Amino acid sequence: MKLIDGKATAEAIKAEIAATVEQMVAEGRKRPHLAAILVGHDGGSETYVANKVKACERCGFRSTLIRFEDTVEETQLLEAIARLNADADVDGFIVQLPLPRHISEQRVIQAIDYRKDVDGFHPVNVGRMSIGLPCFLPATPAGIVELLGRHGIPTKGAECVVLGRSNIVGKPVAQLLMQKHNPGDCTVTVCHSATRDLKEHTRRADIIIAALGQPGFVTADMVKPGAVIIDVGTTRVPDPSRKSGFRLCGDVDFENVAPICSWITPVPGGVGPMTICSLMQNTLLAARHEIYD
């Protein structure tokens, strides 16, 4: 079994980005600028946004964090988005999800100028991705594809089973892996809560992408020996023995699955750091106007 070190891969990519940024600055151009809107004080969201701010520093980007209480009205959020859309210094921004129930995530996402939508969640970017046009790719799927590519994991003709059908991971990663890309050219099956005989599918898979948010869901009996396992889960499970009071749990029973597979991503230190890194790559693309004018 070989471990896919997402943390080290992300560090290497951020070093490449930082070098590009210093070159831009030396040429007299402005630093890329990423903004984030954070609503409320959800522990996970706080951590992710803090990691994004840290990654911006590492890449030489400017970053701005805009906070709202979870009682914020949708109109106030839409106003903040309109200001970021109009701010010429901001190259890209994200609105951290999930949002409180009284706010429509779709209305919020659609208010973002798709040319600054570095999360790749706007319907224009989703649509362009699905027909293979240049666009901002969603960060987690892009990070997964990058991990496969940088580790030389063959995908052409591979049977790939995706567990989960969310708009931010399951659906887009299935799209990317079935396209005529390298990495790509997989035969993709998307499984979800209504799938019958799940094990029938997973046992055939050369690559399993677990993105359903259920700790330890993928067990050894579901995995073909030699398969590649990508674990997208990051559930916080209470753990009194930790100072934080919790530990991060992936969707894969790592202890029992790792010995039988060829490659596996750990949690933490696998897909999570790559997600952040893809966001930095998108912000650089936005600042350089490489996708939209």
Ligand SMILES: Nc1nc(=O)c2c([nH]1)NC[C@@H]1CN(c3ccc(C(=O)N[C@@H](CCC(=O)O)C(=O)O)cc3)C=[N+]21
């Ligand atoms: N608009 C929006 N865009 C997102 O990209 C987005 C989002 N909303 N909402 C939530 C999910 C989740 N997500 C993660 C980011 C970093 C880690 C990450 O850095 N994980 C570290 C550990 C972090 C920790 O210690 O908790 C790791 O796996 O090693 C994980 C998950 C981005 N998301």
Ligand SMILES: [Mg+2]
């Ligand atoms: Mg909501």
